Amino acid sequence: MPRNSDDEDRKLYSERPEWADVTPVPQYQGLNPIAPIFYTPQYKDATEYFRGVISTGEKSERVLELTEAIIRMNPAHYTAWQYRYQTLIALKSPLDLELKLMDGIAIQFLKTYQVWHHRRLLLTALHDTPSSSSSQPAALAELAFISRVLMVDSKNYHTWSYRQWLLSYFDDVHLWTGEISFVERLLEEDVRNNSAWHHRFFVVFGRGQQQGEEDRPEVLKRELGYTKDQISLAPNNPSAWNYLRGILEQTKTPFSNLESFVQLYVSSEPPKQDILDLENPAPGESAELPCVAALEFLADIHEQAGADRVQKAIEIWKSLGDKYDTMRKKYWEYRIREALASS
Amino acid sequence: MAKVERDIRPTPTDGYPSPTSTIQAQTENILRNRIPSTSTLPSDSTKNDGTLQRNSHLQFLLRNLVQGFPARYVSQDASQPWLIFWTLQGFSVLGVGLDEQTKRRAIDTLLALQHPDGGFCGGPGQFPHLLPTYAAVSALAIVGKPGENGGWDQIDRKKCYDFFMSLKQPDGSFLVSHDAEVDVRGIYCLLTVATMLNMLTPELLEGTPEFIASCQTYEGGFGSASFPGWAIRDKDDIEPGEPLLDPSAPRPPLGEAHGGYTFCATASWIYLQPYLRTYYDSSSAAAAPKINTKSLLRWATHMQGLEIELGGFKGRTNKLVDGCYSWWVGGCVGLVEGLLGFGHSNPLHSESQSKGEDEGMKGEDKENEEWDDVDDSLFNRKALQEYILYAGQHPAGGLVDKPPKVADSYHTLYCLSGLSAAQHRVTPSTAQKIVLQSLWKDEEVPDDETEKKLQALRKEAFTSSLSWLEEEGTEKYVGGSQNRLNATHPLFNLTVTHSEGIMAHFYGRQIPSRASRSTKK
Numbered sequence: 017m018p019r020n021s022d023d024e025d026r027k028l029y030s031e032r033p034e035w036a037d038v039t040p041v042p043q044y045q046g047l048n049p050i051a052p053i054f055y056t057p058q059y060k061d062a063t064e065y066f067r068g069v070i071s072t073g074e075k076s077e078r079v080l081e082l083t084e085a086i087i088r089m090n091p092a093h094y095t096a097w098q099y100r101y102q103t104l105i106a107l108k109s110p111l112d113l114e115l116k117l118m119d120g121i122a123i124q125f126l127k128t129y130q131v132w133h134h135r136r137l138l139l140t141a142l143h144d145t146p147s148s149s150s151s152q153p154a155a156l157a158e159l160a161f162i163s164r165v166l167m168v169d170s171k172n173y174h175t176w177s178y179r180q181w182l183l184s185y186f187d188d189v190h191l192w193t194g195e196i197s198f199v200e201r202l203l204e205e206d207v208r209n210n211s212a213w214h215h216r217f218f219v220v221f222g223r224g225q226q227q228g229e230e231d232r233p234e235v236l237k238r239e240l241g242y243t244k245d246q247i248s249l250a251p252n253n254p255s256a257w258n259y260l261r262g263i264l265e266q267t268k269t270p271f272s273n274l275e276s277f278v279q280l281y282v283s284s285e286p287p288k289q290d291i292l293d294l295e296n297p298a299p300g301e302s303a304e305l306p307c308v309a310a311l312e313f314l315a316d317i318h319e320q321a322g323a324d325r326v327q328k329a330i331e332i333w334k335s336l337g338d339k340y341d342t343m344r345k346k347y348w349e350y351r352i353r354e355a356l357a358s359s
Numbered sequence: 360m361a362k363v364e365r366d367i368r369p370t371p372t373d374g375y376p377s378p379t380s381t382i383q384a385q386t387e388n389i390l391r392n393r394i395p396s397t398s399t400l401p402s403d404s405t406k407n408d409g410t411l412q413r414n415s416h417l418q419f420l421l422r423n424l425v426q427g428f429p430a431r432y433v434s435q436d437a438s439q440p441w442l443i444f445w446t447l448q449g450f451s452v453l454g455v456g457l458d459e460q461t462k463r464r465a466i467d468t469l470l471a472l473q474h475p476d477g478g479f480c481g482g483p484g485q486f487p488h489l490l491p492t493y494a495a496v497s498a499l500a501i502v503g504k505p506g507e508n509g510g511w512d513q514i515d516r517k518k519c520y521d522f523f524m525s526l527k528q529p530d531g532s533f534l535v536s537h538d539a540e541v542d543v544r545g546i547y548c549l550l551t552v553a554t555m556l557n558m559l560t561p562e563l564l565e566g567t568p569e570f571i572a573s574c575q576t577y578e579g580g581f582g583s584a585s586f587p588g589w590a591i592r593d594k595d596d597i598e599p600g601e602p603l604l605d606p607s608a609p610r611p612p613l614g615e616a617h618g619g620y621t622f623c624a625t626a627s628w629i630y631l632q633p634y635l636r637t638y639y640d641s642s643s644a645a646a647a648p649k650i651n652t653k654s655l656l657r658w659a660t661h662m663q664g665l666e667i668e669l670g671g672f673k674g675r676t677n678k679l680v681d682g683c684y685s686w687w688v689g690g691c692v693g694l695v696e697g698l699l700g701f702g703h704s705n706p707l708h709s710e711s712q713s714k715g716e717d718e719g720m721k722g723e724d725k726e727n728e729e730w731d732d733v734d735d736s737l738f739n740r741k742a743l744q745e746y747i748l749y750a751g752q753h754p755a756g757g758l759v760d761k762p763p764k765v766a767d768s769y770h771t772l773y774c775l776s777g778l779s780a781a782q783h784r785v786t787p788s789t790a791q792k793i794v795l796q797s798l799w800k801d802e803e804v805p806d807d808e809t810e811k812k813l814q815a816l817r818k819e820a821f822t823s824s825l826s827w828l829e830e831e832g833t834e835k836y837v838g839g840s841q842n843r844l845n846a847t848h849p850l851f852n853l854t855v856t857h858s859e860g861i862m863a864h865f866y867g868r869q870i871p872s873r874a875s876r877s878t879k880k
């Protein structure tokens with residue numbers, strides 16, 4: 017099957033004898049549409065033949081060629097994708113070949129939803145019993161493909177959610193084991209990559225309590241240690257602080273356990289540490305202090321402690337609203353109102 | 360402009376640069392030059408005085424509507440009802456009505472997108488899909504009317520409902536189209552249409568609140584979907600009467616907290632409240648699902664950028680500000696305020712100023728002084744308006760993600776809607792809800808228990824969603840009232856008038872005019 021990506025030499029479908037039996041269907045009939053799009057002749061031609069094909073329900077090799085041509089001109093054409101998938105299934109086409117073809121298309125159009133969903137349909141159809149041992153190599157190969165794409169675009173939303181789906185769907189221990197080090201590699205490149213932080217949370221906690229429940233205290237310790245280290249490198253990183261909050265809430269660990277760590281980040285000067293405290297890594301010399309996220313965290317500790325410490329929380333919120341985080345003044349005032357109302 | 364001291368410190372990098380901080384710093388350099396008082400550029404064309412370039416935006420919309428879209432919009436060929444909705448709603452927010460002939464053409468075009476099997480398509484001959492269904496029905500709310508060729512009565516609600524049901528998944532979610540993905544955008548679109556067109560049923564909504572709740576991430580915002588596989592039990596293991604889903608199984612969110620999904624999930628959650636109130640209270644079978652409103656509020660308010668970013672909103676943690684999140688996240692803060700019970704009955708609003716008085720005090724210095732007194736919204740409305748006015752307007756018309764990008768139809772609407780949401784406070788009004796409830800007569804209540812509940816659901820959907828009204832005296836216009844836009848409904852992104860119009864029709868209720876009521880007060 018010819019799979020040419022450059023369509024400059026490609027003749028219009030209306031000029032190709034092998035398409036002469038299809039009646040092209042114009043888009044709007046008997047009506048002057050509002051807000052029309054000016055299509056290129058190639059796109060107009062291909063979509064008219066596509067509508068012609070849909071109207072007769074034809075599912076054939078040439079439909080695969082036609083839908084591919086449309087997808088390359090407009091990868092967001094969901095109907096072309098859906099009809100292509102239905103055609104592949106109807107023809108019992110080799111889906112592994114389709115997956116290969118999609119590798120190039122995915123990298124070219126990686127911001128498109130449909131590119132990723134199509135892969136998911138293919139993987140699901142190829143491995144409808146995902147836990148079988150024969151599925152494992154395919155899933156590993158797919159994971160490697162996703163990694164390559166994430167190297168090109170490390171925050172691509174669809175790529176990340178597809179990776180998370182893949183891990184869950186195949187749910188094989190060999191798939192999950194490499195994920196933590198994969199995340200760490202990405203965070204080494206960019207400690208502020210929130211997608212990578214979210215993925216870490218997904219990997220560590222997404223599977224829930226079914227997996228390795230007995231290791232949970234160890235896991236929490238490891239996660240706290242890792243996150244604190246990352247915060248010490250770049251303290252003003254909301255991704256890391258959100259992760260810290262996330263793991264504490266997930267494991268129902270009181271924020272106050274982190275009080276001595278957080279204290280290192282709330283004054284204007286880096287603390288003088290005579291003894292190296294590995295549990296509580298201090299901010300580096302270039303850190304810009306006080307760190308807003310640390311102030312917020314400390315205020316939450318005070319609020320949770322209740323009683324007279326609520327007043328301390330209020331003082332911090334005031335300082336955030338007036339000085340350190342003025343954009344959110346209304347939010348900090350709200351926190352004060354709420355705390356006063358419930359104390 | 361009154362000289363306001365601005366804190367334009369850049370986002371701290373802690374001497375530890377990374378790709379995120381590098382691109383952030385580049386963006387801050389561009390944006391800070393848009394702040395009139397701090398620009399380091401000599402006088403240049405990129406600056407503007409904070410006036411909404413109403414006329415050039417109108418020209419932009421008009422050109423798209425009448426002449427059409429250039430070839431690069433081929434990427435939107437499967438989103439044709441969206442192009443129409445973005446344009447028509449842009450006119451509504453700008454306060455511009457359309458002539459009958461344009462409305463007629465819009466209705467005809469939209470109806471050509473209805474699929475014979477129900478729902479609307481991205482273009483003629485395409486397959487039906489939840490997103491274009493939402494856009495087409497919303498556009499019809501603007502231009503349509505009852506009767507032959509009016510557009511409203513030509514919507515095949517029965518088939519649309521069947522189409523919706525055919526997309527339903529065991530975990531309470533919906534595919535956006537056959538053989539397509541699941542995500543919360545689709546659910547927002549479905550719930551908007553089902554609410555507006557009076558199509559809600561318990562069968563349609565079963566499991567959907569649980570699904571929405573499962574998409575909330577540890578950050579507080581919502582991701583695109585969740586993984587259903589571990590919760591869905593083997594059919595053979597289920598005793599009769601037991602739920603298909605294991606309530607204790609993990610259903611982790613797929614993808615991080617994101618502005619678009621968070622708006623859709625939060626709005627969906629509000630749409631689902633009538634169902635939760637009607638069907639969960641009495642049945643002890645299932646505990647009502649919950650979302651974490653506190654962490655949602657924290658996340659949404661933290662998406663507002665710093666002063667150096669002009670207070671625009673980001674869509675994800677550590678990403679760049681973008682004009683469209685003015686609506687998706689700025690608007691979402693308004694939704695969360697509604698969930699928290701902010702609104703007309705809030706005592707903070709009891710001393711509302713009269714409109715006339717407010718108009719008279721538009722002096723520039725007054726503006727800053729007065730701002731805080733009337734404003735109890737939880738994000739910085741003033742800064743968001745500045746982002747859109749200073750950084751969001753393209754000199755050639757239309758609005759943008761951020762400079763130096765070109766304007767497009769999508770960003771034009773969501774910047775305008777975001778600006779509107781920052782100018783007006785539209786919140787649930789208890790008084791309005793009571794007025795709307797009185798439109799149902801006691802003798803209408805059916806005897807049959809199932810029917811009774813269904814009626815309660817629909818009545819509650821109608822009265823709750825139309826209880827959102829603008830609070831008088833709380834509007835604030837950066838740059839003065841010449842920049843005023845129409846208020847837009849926080850759930851529908853339609854004007855309140857258009858929302859009331861279409862819903863009154865499909866629920867068969869006559870809504871008393873608001874103007875006549877407010878003079879009676």
Ligand SMILES: [Zn+2]
Nearest residue numbers: 681682683760
């Ligand atoms: Zn945008």
